[in-house]
Amino acid sequence: MQDEPRPEEILAAVAAFLKGPAVRESGPHISFQLRVCANAVEIAQRCITLGPPAEAEELARLHALLLTDGDLPTLNRELAARIRDGRVTLETPGLKEHLWATTMAKLAVDQPNYSGYRAALAERAAGKEA
Numbered sequence: 001m002q003d004e005p006r007p008e009e010i011l012a013a014v015a016a017f018l019k020g021p022a023v024r025e026s027g028p029h030i031s032f033q034l035r036v037c038a039n040a041v042e043i044a045q046r047c048i049t050l051g052p053p054a055e056a057e058e059l060a061r062l063h064a065l066l067l068t069d070g071d072l073p074t075l076n077r078e079l080a081a082r083i084r085d086g087r088v089t090l091e092t093p094g095l096k097e098h099l100w101a102t103t104m105a106k107l108a109v110d111q112p113n114y115s116g117y118r119a120a121l122a123e124r125a126a127g128k129e130a
Helices: 007-019 028-066 072-084 095-110 115-129
Strands: none
């Protein structure tokens, strides 16, 4: 479907309205609630734009790590079971990288302004430039 505006553009416009004009026209309690709503809309927007490629990458890493097929929820349950029973540990090749990449992808959607996330991105960028 190629209709305009795209869902992520609609969500961006709603978030901008909630953070701008709606907040300015409201009392303190409603302004706070509007900011919470705007944050939720922005998370939904990032889920639409960042979620599918992040989930595809996570699934590919899990296939390589576990050497088995399945969908994302099934493979995540399998990874958890293997970690729980000790078949997979931090010494398992690829596990640390998978956990780090998955965490960074989740932060990109949920908390992209989190200082620890921003610092990790900057550190990674500096490492790639060196």
